[in-house]
Amino acid sequence: MSTPTPTIHGLSLTPLTQCAHWHSPLDIIAIKHFCCNKFYACISCHDACETHPSGVWPSDQRRERAVVCGACRHVLTIDEYLACGSKCTACGSGFNPGCKGHWGLYFEMDGEGVKG
Template identity: 45%
Template sequence: MNIIGAIDPQGRCAHWHSSVDVVANKCATCGQWFACYLCHPEGHPFGPVADGVPAVMCGACGQVMTRADYGPACPGCGHPFNPGCKQHSGVYFQDSPG
């Protein structure tokens, strides 16, 4: 899948590029995958997804998951995710604090 803003094959971007920054998020408005909400181009805000919608992707293995599936590591390959991403959950998911 094409991850907009990615600077490497695992989906890291210029904003977040540590070893655990391998999560891409799908914008509910345009349906495209982005390395982060800051990589989303102007034109419309990053659209948060509803519960149950598969809109998170592991950049290490390509596993697509819902918010309920998204945890400290990928359920498919076990690659750890950045725990700080939870601070931005309100951007990516409806009815989510942050």
């Protein structure tokens, strides 16, 4: 089943979804925000562009396709992203492993050892 390529929002976006805040060669994901169902390059872009606070995906919604690879535009489920080892499951492009430190800003982690 093919998923349509989502529109990515953010500040100073590159074709790989890097933004004004995160722009290393590994900063190539965008995350759909629970609060508004819009894909943003990062939470800082969301907060700069929206007037509402960011929401966190509940742990019972891990099958939601909510993370897009900026290299190939594959949309990963939350479970797929959390288990991918910082690489796209479709094209193998590397994601920033430091993003794990921010997972709690986007996803309910239920004491899984990662805090936002």
